[in-house]
Each structure stands twice: as structure tokens, then as C-alpha cells.
Amino acid sequence: MLYVNGQWIESQSKQTFSVYNPANGEEIEQVADGNKEDVKAAIQAAKEAFRSWSRFTAYERSQYLYRAYELMIERKEELARLMTIEQGKPLKAARNEVQYAADFLQWYAEEAKRVYGETIPAPRRDQRFMVLRQPIGVVGAITPWNYPVSMITRKVAPAIAAGCTIVLKPAEQTPLCAREVFKVFADAKIPEGVVNLISTSNPAEIGTELIENPDVKKITFTGSTEVGKRIAEQAARHVKRVSMELGGHAPFIVYGDADPVHAAKGVALVKFLNTGQACISPNRIFVHRSIAEEFTSTLISRVKKLKAGNGLDDGISIGPLVDAAAVDKVDQQVRDAVAKGACAEAGGERLTGEGLDKGTYYAPTILSGVTKDMKIYREETFGPVAPIILFDSEEEVMEMANDTNYGLAAYVYTKDLSKAMNALEQLNFGIVGINDINPTAAAAPFGGMNESGLGREGGKEGIHEYLETKLAGFSI
């Protein structure tokens, strides 16, 4: 069903499309296939709702967000189970994601009340300046499948906290999670038209209307750099505001003074999270030559213990990849690397056999001997492959780490404060984890440099993406 103007409705075309479980290839359900007419109606509803919602006090808007937070926490288990069935990640990781998603509702319930303006000293004696921050208007949001609940609240919570209204298009692989999140909004009694959901199997049709409709004042997108560029180009023709959370190619740097066992455990945890389908997943693991042996053998023993399977089963840490195309892409990168001289120290193949045959599984893989001429050195993998590259000097590793068009996350392991500080200052990445594999939280600004994006989500920065600055000059 689509959620438009506070109503659950079918698509005007009455068309539906199938959603599949990647663990076994079975159809889960048919969902409404929204089209251009549906999204136009949603934009119109959001435009009408903006008139009143933008005039609610911040305290009033905050109360709706608190209520949504509480409902999401109450429904954590059912949301997490649905996420595992629809997206594939193991249940424990799905529960963590629901908590992360709810955190944005709570954080922006609080930030709604902190949208401060300014007064500025004026050059004339009879003049006064005041700066207002006002909601931008109707927002068009497009979200990916890999974090199908939290990527929604990371946009909706700050947008509606700021006083904007929103029309959201979720990824075609995960519309059921989106529907359950919008049920939370509906049950929190967020007024009609403030939040609207259009699921579709035709993202370009809906995306184009969101970008070209003059009533939509801002586009916020999370997804691949390729699609993000296309959307930014289209939006530029209308001088439409955009925020972009795009792909990544994170370096994970392990200096010679670091504890190689501790660092290898860190890589084993962060690299295989969500089966490698994360924008902040390490994609190049730079290890100082002096500790490479101990690091690699620890990583191999850890990775060999990872169990693949249906995320609803106990003890599973590797779920399926989202679809067959994702398995092909990972396999091609691995084959290309091996053909050019890399060695598969673990994995390196699709996973088949009992319980895995009907799903889209790839073995957790470690590649050693990775070099610059391999595809994996430059292309985002979005799968469970850990490519190891050796280095000798600090200078060399900084150069290699920054040798990418991306700039989202980077990780550094060292006990040496000077090395850590040098790396922090030199790395051209929006997020740097220093001996920390999870440098994210609702309260912290998340986003990338270079082709990894524009703008930030989360933190106090996140709400500013949905505000315009207005200057008032008074002559008194």
C-alpha cells in the first residue's frame, strides 16, 4: 500500500510488484507499484500539509517524534524480523539497526527545539539584522535497501522536526520495511500529508517527478554515486537543493605499532557487518609489512568461524547478498584480483549447498597481495571481501588511502598519538574511526567528501539540511 495524505491506498494503476526473501528466493508479498500520478498526489498532499505543519511549534512537532520513537522501540522485534526476511541481515544486526533508526526519532525530537536564529551587529545606527531559520518546504527523499529502516528515519526525523513535509520513495527491494516504519508514523498520529510513502518498481519515474515538480523544494538521496550524480545533474537544472549520501571505499590502516590481533578482530567485525553491504565498509585494508603475518593469520581464523545462512537462524553472522546481481559483482571483482595475482586466503567463491542453494550467498573472503591495477582497489565491492595491501611508510599509506574518488569513512589503528593525529588531519574522508570500528551515532554528523556526497545526516548538522536562512534588515 501507498501512504498518501494519511490514507493507505492502492496505486492508481492498481499494479503491484513482488518482494523476495534473499535467503531463499521466495516471494514474500506483492506491494503497490506507485506511478507518476501517485507521486503527484503525494506531493500535493505534502504541499497542503506544509502550510499548517510548518506553523506548529517546535514543542508540538517534538511530541509526535517522541511518540514515534516509543512506538518503534515497542515494535523493535517485529520490525527486526521483517528486516531479516526482506533484506537478509542476521536478526541481531537487524535489532541494532532498529535501535539506531529509533535514535534519530529521539534525537530530532530534541533538536526540533534548538533551531536557533541569530542577531548580527548592523553597520548603521538605525539598522538591526535578524537571521531566521525556516523549513525549506516539501522534501523528496530516496532511500536504499541496505539499511532499510534507519536510512528512512535519518531523513524523515530531521525533515519533519524542522517543519518540512516529505514524500519518500524506498528501494524496490525493501518496501515492506518502509511500510512498517510509516505505520509507526501513522500510529504516532503525525497529521495527514506530513509524511507520504510511494513504493515503486520504477524508481526513475518517481525520482524524475520528485526532482522536476516545482512544489518539491529539496531532494535528499542515499544510494550509489552513479545514481546520485544523475539526480544531482537533474536537480541542478532546477537549482533544487540536494543532500547526497553516496558510496564509499574505506581504507582501514593498521600501523606497525598497532596490536595486530586487536586490529584483525576489528576488521573481522566491521568488514562482514551486513555481509559487507555498508557504505562505510572497509574496502582496502592497508597493513604495515612488519605485522602482516600475524594480522592475516588472525583474520583468517576469525573469518573461517563466520557462519553463513538464513539470518533468522541462531549463530548466523553472514546473511545473503541482496540479489544475484550483487553476487556476480562480488565474484567478478574477486576473479579479476586473483587473475592479476592476488591470493584468496579464505572464501573466494559463491556459497552453495544445503540451505544456501536458493539464496544469494557469497563466502566471506580474504584477498592478500592486492595491487592498484585490480578492480577491487578502486570499485566499491558492497560484499564480504577483505582485500589486504601491504605498506612500509606513513607517507606511502596516506597517499594510497587518499587515492580514491570516494571520501566517506576511514579507519586507523595505532597506539601512537602523533600517527593518529597526522592520519586524522590528512585523510580526505568525512568520518575517521581511530581504533574504533563504529564511529556513528544519531548525535554525530555522518557524510562524505569527494564523490561520497554532499551534506551531513545526523547530529546538529542534520536538521540544517532542511532549513533555509532568511535575513531580516530593520530600519528603526
Ligand code: NAD
Ligand atoms: P542505488 O543507487 O541503486 O539505489 C538507491 C535508491 O535510488 C533506491 O531507492 C533506488 O530505487 C533509487 N534509484 C535508482 N535509480 C534511480 C533513478 N534513476 N532515479 C531515482 N532514484 C533511483 O543504490 P543501492 O544499490 O540501492 O544502495 C547501495 C549504495 O548506497 C552503495 O553505493 C552504498 O555505499 C550507498 N549507501 C550510502 C550511504 C551513506 O550514508 N553514504 C548509506 C547507505 C548506502
